[in-house]
Amino acid sequence: MEPELIRNIRLLLVDDEADFRGTLAKRLLKRGIAAHQAGQGEACLALLANHPMDVVVMDVKMPGMNGIDALHHIRERHTETEVILLTGHADTRDGVEGIKAGAFDYLTKPVEFDHLLSKIIQAYDKILGKKQKIEAVAYKARIEQQMIATERLAALGTLAAGVAHEINNPLAIIKEAAGYLSSLLQKRELTDMPRKAVFEKVLQKIETSVKRARIITHQLLGNVRKSESILAEVDVIQLVEETIQLVRREAEDKDIAVALQAADGLKPIWADPNQIRQILINLLSNAIQATPEEGRIAIQVESTDGGISIAVIDNGAGIPKENLEKIFEPFFSTKSPGEGTGLGLFVTREIVDKFGGTVEVVSRMGHGTQFTVQIPNRR
């Protein structure tokens, strides 16, 4: 074994004969091992409680707790420690009993130093081997977990596309039905229809909702038609204000104050306004759902080097650490069934990725969450 590795061995010598211990310790030190010492079984256990050891070299015959008893305790409490017993010349039975109790090996006194040293090194080798095995198992488990997650994502992606496609058909029917009724309301014979304004308003809601659903299904299909993804000069502040209007009702129901903090002299950016709006709706409605009654939500907009940064900050419950990695996965949701699709943040990240931007989340339990989206200017 390499001298550097030998130096790493944490060794404890336990023997009631102080001279023997001392001599042994000196010789070990010459070979690079700084050994700890204990004069009794009790002292050995007390030391181990605070100083974990790799190898314990221990005399069997000791006043008070003998070596075999101490070995039993060590096996129970310090499973990673290996024990080498030292027995008297005539007491090989002690050694055999020790092996049964889990000792690494035993040596009879008087001990030949090099023999002892090689035993110590063997014991340490065994420990290293065990550690490597454990690490290998853990590594394999981690890789397997990652593969399962990847496969699950792929399967979900396929599923999501299938679901989106199936939803598009009924969505098209709803859309044409509502559109037809809207066009009927324009007819002259219906000019004086009672409660016409309500009908118009409700139909409008159906149509805008279908549009929203359609944006999501098309996103999921990964397949927004080029000409539909328009690039335009986008006034982000105006979009934020529109989005606040959209979610105003939800916020008012919970007495949540939504504040827009816009930096001065913001320049418009070139991007797809529909997709920016989609991001804002997702982040803002999440924030409202995460914020308790009378909570606060702030939306901070500022120019960055290459584009714009939008932060949505709430003082809600926060996201548990174990969920932070999952929130961008499709279908991950902590909301009650029917309240969330589990797609909001997934879609948000898809859009941001497509823009070549970033989305970051910082969350503290009990304090709140901040989502920051950076979008580069596409001009």
Added chain:
Amino acid sequence: MIKIPTNILLVDDEKDFVEMLSLRLEEAGEKVTPAYDGKMCLDVLETEPIDVVVLDIKMPGMDGIQTLMKIKIMYPLVEVVLLTGHGTTETAIEGMKLGAFDYLLKPADFDDLQTILADAKKKKAAQDERIRQAEARRLLRRGGNI
């Protein structure tokens, strides 16, 4: 100005969709004939003067692409607009290489659909006009020979 209706053949296996879109298109002044699969579509084309076929790609039996290929062989002057609820824009583009006029993703924006229908009809009308003029020239030439 009186609008001259476009003769539209609407083909989709979703009957409710065909019904709703037909109502809407007719409300907008078009004339719509419904069909629910590829075979029915070809049957209609045999008897009705159709300007534009609005054709769903994903249908059981003969799908939209197969139907499109047949239409383009048998009725090359009829324009075809593909509709897809599918994630396969590639298929739609493939369809355009096979002679479709354009395509729309379902649920399509009604204004977009109307624009495309108008353009398709314009293209067909221009083509019809060119054919008429060619016919006329041929007749004139023949007349000159007499």
